[in-house]
Amino acid sequence: MQKTPYRDLEARFARLDALEGASAMLHWDMSAMMPAGGAESRAEQLAVLKTLGHAMLCAPEMADLLGAAATQSDLDPWQRANITEMRRRWVHATAIDDTLVEALSRACSACETVWRGARAENDFARVLPFMKEVLALTREVGAAKAEKLGVSVYDALLDEYEPDGRAHDIDAIFADLEAFLPDFLSDVMDVQARKPAPLPLDGPFPIDRQRGLGLSIMKSLGFDFEHGRLDVSLHPFCGGVPDDVRITTRYSEDDFASSLMGVIHETGHALYERGLPTQWSRQPVGKARGMSLHESQSLLMEMQACRSLQFLSFAAPIMRKAFDAQGPAWTADNLARLYTRVEPGFIRVDADEVTYPAHVILRYRLEKALIGGDMRLEELPGAWNEGLHALLGITPPNDRLGCLQDIHWYDGAWGYFPTYTLGAMTAAQLFDAARKAQPGLPDAIARGNFAPLLGWLRSHVHERASSASSTDIITAATGKALDADIFKNHLKARYLEAT
């Protein structure tokens, strides 16, 4: 095969992919297997792999290769899309110099460490100077990337998590949701109050049985254990590489529901990774398309498919068998009431499907203001508390339950938050389209048959990888761009109309 600039780039990115795959496996190991004493040498391993990968991306020949490849006339649309994604990675890597990368990395480490103590002791003032440093350097990074990408500073940061995502579009979608949510929540609470409270499930639920139940449901959903594993970690995640997807969960003997729904959530992520086109697996164009589409795949499985009465009517007897349980608490109806309970609270990660968007919208508005320089960090706690009150009608009694709760900002992840709710909305829209395309889909789910759903997702989302933008993928799959009405209709159907 002749060595064209494009082929040269493909070979380079394949090597980079192997390095990044190695890092992904080591990250998984660090969370799921590594004894505490291995931390120091693991940090060295990961740092060296990262440095080598960065050097590959920033090699002096890259600019010319990317330029020359773009003029090749012999490329097909996937190869052209591949060049676009290669260039995106190259721009993000080269926009900022090593000194700034290192300064930010050091500031994040320091801030995250202080944040752990500050959160535990409810002391925002303590972490404030460290957070200021992180924010200042993040804005510097954003400004450098913004110049290269020709977008705003916030959009430049967002682009790393949500390629081609723009605050302008998110503003419109979130404004729509924000107008809808407070009244809707009040209606939901009224409806819920008129129904019997769900009966609690009495534990303990032995961990080996929870694990067995999780594995069995993963299998029903289509997880391929020849290409993946389920293990335990403190913070559940989906890691590894598409050939070998490692998902994790955590167990509590008192509550199996949260682990099970977590397993289903991570399985959604895993199915996306597994469904990516194998012939492009080592190239940027073959990777999952951004965080919001990734989150849509996990939330589609968890929120759309598996908190439904259909799925729970399939799962209820399996759950009863897993725990030798019986009685009225274990009916599909009661399980559905348990799994769709709505209750405004302070903590995002504990939030239900209805109140979750409020947590995200709040963070999105605040981070945009902070990055844009429209708000000072000193104002954050007050703005947070006012914002949450406006959205959910409750005010955090302290910063631990307020602006100190999430690691993201303290660890340098600015521009990440909107992808959670964009993902939830995308999930609703994709599930709606899949049901319309295949009217038998809910019945199949009620029989534990996820093949029709997975088949539809594979061809409409997974196999497209990064060959098109999120918006193009959603539009091609559902007939329209992301539309808050579909998400709102889903919420109305589930929380107002369900029996």
Place this chain on the structure above:
Amino acid sequence: MQKTPYRDLEARFARLDALEGASAMLHWDMSAMMPAGGAESRAEQLAVLKTLGHAMLCAPEMADLLGAAATQSDLDPWQRANITEMRRRWVHATAIDDTLVEALSRACSACETVWRGARAENDFARVLPFMKEVLALTREVGAAKAEKLGVSVYDALLDEYEPDGRAHDIDAIFADLEAFLPDFLSDVMDVQARKPAPLPLDGPFPIDRQRGLGLSIMKSLGFDFEHGRLDVSLHPFCGGVPDDVRITTRYSEDDFASSLMGVIHETGHALYERGLPTQWSRQPVGKARGMSLHESQSLLMEMQACRSLQFLSFAAPIMRKAFDAQGPAWTADNLARLYTRVEPGFIRVDADEVTYPAHVILRYRLEKALIGGDMRLEELPGAWNEGLHALLGITPPNDRLGCLQDIHWYDGAWGYFPTYTLGAMTAAQLFDAARKAQPGLPDAIARGNFAPLLGWLRSHVHERASSASSTDIITAATGKALDADIFKNHLKARYLEAT
């Protein structure tokens, strides 16, 4: 700190160490965790890491840096020894060009694959042409390294596993053993025949209890679970990095003894890795000193310490408790008889302590003749069978039980075999010296207290790492170079004099 050539080299080798540590963890994962479907992407990851490491070692500036560092007058003895080990790695990496490395690697893969089928179907002729290719390329590699190292072709191959090891020295030691073994074996069989046969231990032995027993004995031996793990793999090994040592075992419900002794063996390897000096952990001089010293540490724990009546008198009640067992089969005496049973057989990996050296001496003589061009591969099966008969008085009925049994040669590991028996002899000599230095040592072991033994090994072996040759380490620790008499005395004491 000023950037001297030596400091430059240290920084380069630290990076290389991190890369190799990453590879080690990925190898462990591949054997202990990875689902089958992950093989292809893992192979890519490992290949890219290896290529990057090789490029670091072969960087054009290395020759000058090594030369300049060697003339620095400001270095201490460890730094000088470090340069020696850096140079050794550099010579092995640069002596052969990439084409040859790749040709050998491809020949080994092909040969190993064919060997698996050939062994299963007892068909040496099938693998012969592939083995010829491996041998020819191995001789080519050996010749290239021999020229750079100024040693024989066989010694050049041996040097990779046993730095500074020389066939001339091994010949003398093995000749001594070879003269001793046949008559000794006959005496042992006579003595054994006059004693009652050991009572068998009746299973099944549940795997979770075997694991619990293994963990408990590992703890007694001094394994630090803050810096390591025990898992399962098809072929037990000790992997990972000194900060995070991963050992594996395999379980059979019918037999707990082989898994337990395997765990003890790997724990010996692990304790060596953990005992290496932390301040040198990322440098070549801080690594374990060759295969024979490594094997000495595993065999010291397994053969010297833990197949002793002292250890078994400590372990017997723990074993009984682990399996709710009782009766005359579970006394320390009976366990000791079981664990020191001698029986000539065809398979090396199943061999006892007395007959094992015969298997190794046979392979050593044959591989030296093949590498030296004194024997043709076609002659191997016949020479093997004659050789085993001369040493053990038995003749393999087929090649599956003969020259097809071990993977080593088929996979390109020539010059490795002697380290097994050198390790066994070194273990006897070190244990003998440790007992003389600390007369209370056997009593401590009988109480399950390995601290005195481990303390002695740490200061006399582990902490010396690669700062001196194996011979110098053994001489400093025991007062003399490797001496077959000490190993022979150990065998006589255990197998002829024991009650």
